[in-house]
Amino acid sequence: MKKSLLLAFFLCIVLLVFPENSNAKSLVNPNQTYTYEEMTADIKNLGMAYPELITYKSLGKTPFGREMWAVGVGRGDATLFINSSHHAREWLTTNIAMEMIDQYSESYVNNTKIDGYSARSLLNEVTIWFVPMVNPDGVTLQKSGLNAFPSWTHQSLIKMNNGSKNFKRWKANAQGIDLNRQYPAGWELKSGLTNSYMNYPGKRALEAPEAAKLAAFTYWVDPEITVSYHSSGRTLFWNYKVKKGNYDRDYTIAKKVGNMTGYSLVMPTSTPSGSGYKDWFIETFDRPGLTPEISYYVPNTNPPISVFPEEWRRNKAVGLYLAQESDKLWEKKVTHVNKTITTFDTKSTLNRPDPDHASRKTLKPGVYTVDATKDKWLRVSTGTVKTWVYASSFVYGEVSNVNEPLLLLTKKTLFSMPLQNKNTKVLIDQQIVTAKKKWNNWYLINTTYGDRWITDASVLKNYSPTTINETYKLLVPKVAWEAPVYTAKRTSLQKNTVINATQQWNGWIRVQFDGKHYWMRKDHTLESFNVNNSTENVNQEIVLLTNKVLFNLPSYGSNSGKSVKAGTYQVVRKMNNWYGIKTSYGTKWVSHSSAITDNQTNKINTQYELVRPKVAHSIPSGSAAVRSIPVGTIVQATSEWEDWTSVIYDQQTYWLRTDSVLKPFTVEQSTEPIDQELVLITRKTLFTLPSYGSNTNESVEPMIVKATRQRGNWYAFNTVNGERWISSASVITDYHPTAINQQYELSQEKRGFTIPSTTAESLIIAKDSVVTGKQTWKDWILVEYSGKEYWVKTDATLVPYSPQQNMSKMLSTETSPETTSEQPEVKEEKIQ
Incomplete structure (x- = not known):
C-alpha cells in the first residue's frame, strides 16, 4: 500500500524539465533486508519520478524468470558502470547501489552537493549505469530459502548446499555457479569441482x-x-595485470577511493587468480576496475543490515567521484572543438557516438554549437544537455537571414541543402527571386518545390529596383515576363486591364496580376490610371446575386483575396461594368456579372401591409431566405425587379416575392386623423410607419405631444424630421386636461415634473413660492414657476392664493406695534 501511494504521488508531480527547487524526496529505504521485489518496484518508481534523468531496462531474465535490471542515471555521454550482488549473500551491496541511484537523483533535482560533489554538474556530463542485483535468483534463495523456488528444485538446491536447508551462506546463483568466477580473464576449468553454494567456476x-x-x-x-561491489572485509581490489602505462592512473583512482571509504588497498601479487568481473574488465578494456568489499568481515553469510549507515557514509560520494574521473578519461578520447554548425534536416540523436546508443529524441534543423567530434560524429549542445549526431547535412558556421532580391540570368539548379552532393536535378527558369538565407556563395530561395538552395553563379546580386506605387491601364494587349529579361517565361494581359506597378528597373516595371508578379516594358502603351479621375463618382445600390470576389481595381487580375456574400451594397464609384462598393475591407470593386444594378430595377416609393407572414430574402433569390416578417407588418418598398420587391425592415433591405400577401397601404386611407395630446412617460423610438420594423435612429424624450393620426395602438405626430409614429406602450392616451387660472402658495417645498409622471425630469419648487395653475388633470396641476411650466401633485401643500389676501397680510404687518413712523405713508400709497 505504501509503495502504491508513493507511485501515485510521483506520477502527479512528474516534470519534463526539472525545476531549480523541486524538493524531490527519497524513494528508497536501504535500511532493510532488501528483496528483489522491493528493488524492482523502487526502480520503476524512480523511473517515473525522474523521467528525464533515469532510464531503466531489463538485460534479460535469469533461469528462474527474474529480470536483471539495469538503471542509467544521468544525461551525459561519458559512462561509469557500478554493479552489485554478484554473490547471493552479499545483497547489502544492492542497498548501496539503490541508495546511490536515489540520493544522486534527489541531489540532481535539488541542485545540492554530496561531500562537495555536484550531482547536477556531473550527471549532465556522465551517465552512471547500475546493475544493482546481478544475481537475483541467488539473493532470493539466500533470503527466502526454498519457498521461493519450485518444489522440483528443492532436492538439487539442498544437495548443492551440502544437505542443509539453511541457505544463509549461499553465494552462487541458483544453478550453483559462482558468478564472479565466470569471467574469461585467467579462467580455467577446476577439476573435481561441481555445482555448489560457493566457488564453483562452471564448465x-x-x-x-x-x-x-x-x-x-x-x-x-x-x-x-x-x-x-562485494562484501565483506573493507578492502579494495583494483589491480589485475594492469599494464605499466596504466598503473599510475589506476593506482591514483584506487587510492582516492580507499581514502574516501577507509578500505585497504589490496596490492597486486605476482600470481593473480583472475576470473572475476573486475579482472576481466581491466584485461579486456585496459581501463580502471574496482572491487570494494564493504562491511567489517562477516564469514559465510551476509553482513547485518545495521552496518548499512556506516557503509553508506563511506561510499556515498564514490559514484560521483568516479563519475568525475570517468568524464576526464572520456574527454581524452574525443577531439575538442569550438565550432558553430547549421543543420538542415531532422537528425536522430545518440547518447554516445555509437549507433547502438540511439536515443528517442531528434534534433531539429537549426544552429548549434559543437564542442567535440569522434570519428564521424559531432557532439552538439542543446541547453544543458549534450547529444551526438552523425556528421552529415550540415555546414560550419551560421546561416544568415537575408531579404535580398536576386535576378536569375540563366536557368538555375536547385539544391536541397547548400552542399554540392544535395543536387535535386531540378532546374528553374530565369526569374526574380528573394533570398531568405545566405551561406558563403549559397542562397536559399522559395520555389514551387519548396525552399531550395542555389549558388550565386549567373545571379545578379546587385539588383536594386526602385519602389513605386503607380497604376496603369493597358491601351493594347501587352506581354508580361516573370523577370525583366526577354528570355524569361511570359504571358499576355488583355487590353483595358488595370494594373498596379510596385517597382521599376532599367525601363521595366513590376506589376501584379492574379496574385503573381510580372515585368513589362514601360512605354506608350501604358496609360496612367487614377481611380478618382478615371472612374465615375456615384451613389446607388447594387444587389449581388452570388458571393463575389473583391478586386482592388476595376480590372480582372487585381483580385484582393477577399470576397463578400450575396446581398445589397452601396456603390460609390463606377467604371464601365465595374462597381466600387463599400465593404469592411474598404472600397473594393466587383464586376457586373450576377448583379442587379440601379438601371435594372424600378424605383418605387410604396408601402405594403403583410396580410400573412412572409419570408424575407437577402437577395432576390429563393435560396437566400434569412428571416420571416410577421403578419400585419407595414413595410416601405423601394424598388422592383422582375417578380421581386425590395423593402426596408429593421433598417435592413430585404427582398420579398411580389404577390397577394403584399397589400397596398397608404397612411391617408388606412389611418384616422385625430387631434389628441399624448403623454410619453419614457424615451420613445420613432417609426416611419405604424408598424414595427420601420424603426428609425430617432427618439424623443418623455414629453407631451400632439397626435395627428392614429392606427390601432400607433400614433403619429409631427417632428422636425416630418411625421413619425410611436407605439402606445408607455404612453398616456387618455390625457384630457382642464384649463384653470388659479394662483397657489406652497406651504412647503414641492417637486415639479416636466410631464404628469413621477418618472419624468423634475426640480424642487421652494416653500412659500407663489405659482399660477394653468391646467388640471386627474391628481395633477400644471403650474407656471419662474417662467416655465411644471406638473405638481394636487395635495394640501397647494394653498389657494389671491392678491387681496396678500395685501391684507401686508397691512396687518404694517400696523403692528413694531411699525416705524414712516410706514403709514407707505401703506397710504399702496391703498391708493
Missing part, C-alpha cells in the same frame, strides 16, 4: 546467463571505470 567461462548478460551489457555501456 566454461560465461556459462551462467547472468555473467554472460553482464559481460554483453558492459560492452554496450563501454564504461571508462567499473565498480563491482
